[in-house]
Amino acid sequence: MRKLASIVSVGMSKIGRFPELNGRELVVEAFLEAWDGCKNLDRKDIGAVFVGNQSETYEHQIMYGSLVTDWLGLLPKGSMRVEGCAAAGALALSSGVTAIVSGLHDIVLVCGIEKMSLRSTIEITDALMSASDLVLEQHNGMTFPSIYALMARAHMSKYGSNEDDLAAVAVKNHRNALDNPKAHIRKEISKVDVLKSKVIASPLKLYDCSPVSDGAAVAILCKTELASRFTDSPTFVVGMGNSSDTIGLYEREDISWPGAVAQACSNSYQMAGLAPGDISFAEVHDAFTINEILHYEAAGFAKRGAGQESIRSHQTDIGGKIPVNPSGGLKARGHPVGATGLCQIYEIHNQLNRRCGKRQISGAKYALAINEGGSNAIVTTHIISN
Amino acid sequence: MRKLASIVSVGMSKIGRFPELNGRELVVEAFLEAWDGCKNLDRKDIGAVFVGNQSETYEHQIMYGSLVTDWLGLLPKGSMRVEGCAAAGALALSSGVTAIVSGLHDIVLVCGIEKMSLRSTIEITDALMSASDLVLEQHNGMTFPSIYALMARAHMSKYGSNEDDLAAVAVKNHRNALDNPKAHIRKEISKVDVLKSKVIASPLKLYDCSPVSDGAAVAILCKTELASRFTDSPTFVVGMGNSSDTIGLYEREDISWPGAVAQACSNSYQMAGLAPGDISFAEVHDAFTINEILHYEAAGFAKRGAGQESIRSHQTDIGGKIPVNPSGGLKARGHPVGATGLCQIYEIHNQLNRRCGKRQISGAKYALAINEGGSNAIVTTHIISN
Numbered sequence: 160m161r162k163l164a165s166i167v168s169v170g171m172s173k174i175g176r177f178p179e180l181n182g183r184e185l186v187v188e189a190f191l192e193a194w195d196g197c198k199n200l201d202r203k204d205i206g207a208v209f210v211g212n213q214s215e216t217y218e219h220q221i222m223y224g225s226l227v228t229d230w231l232g233l234l235p236k237g238s239m240r241v242e243g244c245a246a247a248g249a250l251a252l253s254s255g256v257t258a259i260v261s262g263l264h265d266i267v268l269v270c271g272i273e274k275m276s277l278r279s280t281i282e283i284t285d286a287l288m289s290a291s292d293l294v295l296e297q298h299n300g301m302t303f304p305s306i307y308a309l310m311a312r313a314h315m316s317k318y319g320s321n322e323d324d325l326a327a328v329a330v331k332n333h334r335n336a337l338d339n340p341k342a343h344i345r346k347e348i349s350k351v352d353v354l355k356s357k358v359i360a361s362p363l364k365l366y367d368c369s370p371v372s373d374g375a376a377v378a379i380l381c382k383t384e385l386a387s388r389f390t391d392s393p394t395f396v397v398g399m400g401n402s403s404d405t406i407g408l409y410e411r412e413d414i415s416w417p418g419a420v421a422q423a424c425s426n427s428y429q430m431a432g433l434a435p436g437d438i439s440f441a442e443v444h445d446a447f448t449i450n451e452i453l454h455y456e457a458a459g460f461a462k463r464g465a466g467q468e469s470i471r472s473h474q475t476d477i478g479g480k481i482p483v484n485p486s487g488g489l490k491a492r493g494h495p496v497g498a499t500g501l502c503q504i505y506e507i508h509n510q511l512n513r514r515c516g517k518r519q520i521s522g523a524k525y526a527l528a529i530n531e532g533g534s535n536a537i538v539t540t541h542i543i544s545n
Numbered sequence: 546m547r548k549l550a551s552i553v554s555v556g557m558s559k560i561g562r563f564p565e566l567n568g569r570e571l572v573v574e575a576f577l578e579a580w581d582g583c584k585n586l587d588r589k590d591i592g593a594v595f596v597g598n599q600s601e602t603y604e605h606q607i608m609y610g611s612l613v614t615d616w617l618g619l620l621p622k623g624s625m626r627v628e629g630c631a632a633a634g635a636l637a638l639s640s641g642v643t644a645i646v647s648g649l650h651d652i653v654l655v656c657g658i659e660k661m662s663l664r665s666t667i668e669i670t671d672a673l674m675s676a677s678d679l680v681l682e683q684h685n686g687m688t689f690p691s692i693y694a695l696m697a698r699a700h701m702s703k704y705g706s707n708e709d710d711l712a713a714v715a716v717k718n719h720r721n722a723l724d725n726p727k728a729h730i731r732k733e734i735s736k737v738d739v740l741k742s743k744v745i746a747s748p749l750k751l752y753d754c755s756p757v758s759d760g761a762a763v764a765i766l767c768k769t770e771l772a773s774r775f776t777d778s779p780t781f782v783v784g785m786g787n788s789s790d791t792i793g794l795y796e797r798e799d800i801s802w803p804g805a806v807a808q809a810c811s812n813s814y815q816m817a818g819l820a821p822g823d824i825s826f827a828e829v830h831d832a833f834t835i836n837e838i839l840h841y842e843a844a845g846f847a848k849r850g851a852g853q854e855s856i857r858s859h860q861t862d863i864g865g866k867i868p869v870n871p872s873g874g875l876k877a878r879g880h881p882v883g884a885t886g887l888c889q890i891y892e893i894h895n896q897l898n899r900r901c902g903k904r905q906i907s908g909a910k911y912a913l914a915i916n917e918g919g920s921n922a923i924v925t926t927h928i929i930s931n
Contacts, residue, residue: 220679225922237787242626253842261647399625403614536611
């Protein structure tokens with residue numbers, strides 16, 4: 160098994176709504192935690208900066224590469240922003256890992272940031288719509304809740320999943336987040352709460368949808384041979400997969416199946432020489448509850464069409480056969496869009512280092528992260544080991 | 546000298562204003578030229594797609610990675626958008642080269658696209674402003690013409706450059722574009738035309754500013770050992786540099802000096818084992834005429850403070866000691882923001898292959914491309930050889 164790169168330290172801001180903070184300040188908060196978590200690192204040894212960020216609309220700000228590099232004292236190093244809607248955070252990680260593997264850099268900083276709460280719900284819905292097809296979806300009124308509602312209806316109709324199954328995903332992830340001090344929403348909910356919550360796009364209700372969050376997360380990566388200089392507790396990227404699907408849902412043969420997620424997972428497993436059964440736990444992209452069930456199937460934790468069985472049998476609870484979203488997931492830890500992929504890595508790095516207190520998964524060895532953008536249209540997956 | 550990657554084919558749409566075309570259609574136009582320019586390539590051998598694009602505002606569209614991958618028939622390959630304002634095109638190239646060097650991919654597609662003309666001048670000015678500092682520049686009314694006007698005033702005051710020198714850059718680049726059939730503006734102008742044109746932000750006048758353009762450009766890259774399979778006329782990336790500066794002009798010690806440009810050029814020269822005197826010609830980032838003069842200095846073609854001497858003595862004309870912007874530059878070939886970095890590579894690849902007709906530079910061996918975003922705040926440079 161090849162260790163592509165080492166993660167030597169991670170940091171994450173608190174996730175929530177912070178009207179008093181700019182995005183750059185959330186990045187500083189995340190970076191300082193990562194900085195304090197490693198040793199012997201000189202800022203000038205960081206060779207490049209990759210920043211995941213979804214939308215310029217929220218802060219009227221592009222050039223996040225330069226902004227972060229400046230505010231973290233890393234000038235004059237090269238930087239760039241990467242974007243694939245909500246996959247931006249994992250794309251930053253993937254770019255950083257590629258830079259390490261290339262040998263062009265020994266140490267890089269990867270970062271994800273989104274500062275959403277400056278805008279109204281309508282403005283945010285509109286900014287997210289830009290991840291669907293301009294010509295054939297946006298103009299016809301598609302929003303992301305309606306896109307995922309169509310996927311849910313297709314899955315229900317074809318495979319017999321139901322609104323109770325979706326609610327169970329929300330209940331589990333809210334429960335997990337209770338033990339996560341940085342989570343956006345720390346509130347236990349019942350299935351009845353979910354089922355009685357306001358309909359957003361039937362069958363999805365308010366509690367089937369992730370919240371609008373501010374937040375940032377970072378990871379410091381280096382080539383594996385150097386890791387012990389900076390930390391006694393590195394983790395390692397041992398698999399990586401990237402795949403794209405049609406941006407428009409209307410172009411797909413079967414909207415109940417996230418093909419690019421399956422492809423990216425397959426790429427990751429192949430690179431790591433692992434199978435789904437080798438994975439100890441996963442952080443997946445539950446922007447809407449249906450998507451967690453689709454990701455069970457695409458990751459190979461359940462057979463195609465049988466994702467709902469995993470939640471019904473509690474296999475994906477902490478303590479179950481394959482725990483999913485111990486952090487609380489997008490649903491409850493929160494979903495600062497461009498940061499989410501690195502929030503997943505923050506949880507994984509800490510779980511693999513046994514730092515997660517009451518939500519700790521015992522004996523974890525390999526973790527899978529699935530981060531996607533749009534309607535599972537850009538997918539980046541990573542397998543991390545300790 | 547190490548050949549990091551080979552450019553086997555390039556394509557570029559016509560640059561201009563095309564109300565009848567979406568951005569994706571411009572990408573298809575550019576791709577088909579590149580596709581027809583190489584042989585033995587199977588779409589499924591392209592391992593990844595990197596797309597440079599500045600702003601979601603123009604088309605209300607993010608996820609350009611997925612969109613391009615879909616429209617070019619390259620699904621399910623991985624993709625991402627990269628952004629550093631006007632440096633996006635070269636950042637896509639840099640990402641593609643890094644992916645090749647890493648060995649994770651053998652063949653990749655890099656692309657730049659901007660479809661600007663759907664919006665009014667005010668909307669475009671506003672979208673470009675998002676590349677300056679939200680907190681301390683945008684709110685005080687800074688626009689990009691005013692930012693570059695400040696740089697021009699500082700240079701004039703410190704070194705004695707003048708409005709005639711700026712005008713001479715515009716005159717030269719307009720003359721070069723006369724012989725470029727894909728250029729946005731093919732119109733000879735005189736110094737008097739420039740000096741009498743409308744003041745935008747003094748000392749910059751209308752003809753000191755690049756136009757608002759639609760356009761796309763692509764390059765197909767592969768590892769050097771494979772190049773001969775796809776073409777008899779490859780070029781090679783032999784140097785690459787990336788650097789960042791403060792996003793805000795107010796934070797810089799000397800705004801007459803583009804420090805990140807000098808740093809990125811220095812990185813490129815060092816990687817290639819070359820000096821400024823080895824460069825046969827350059828494409829530099831003349832979004833405003835003053836910036837071409839600043840880039841002469843930062844690239845080492847002129848001493849610091851003496852950039853105006855290069856234009857006065859016609860050293861940067863085609864046929865001069867170091868021709869700059871034979872394509873017509875941003876000023877006259879046009880400036881589809883996220884595509885510009887790859888428009889530069891399109892010119893360089895064709896010049897190095899002696900395909901440029903009346904604007905051909907004889908005996909060209911090494912070319913430098915300088916692509917920057919914001920106020921020279923993200924800079925990516927490449928040295929290409931034949």
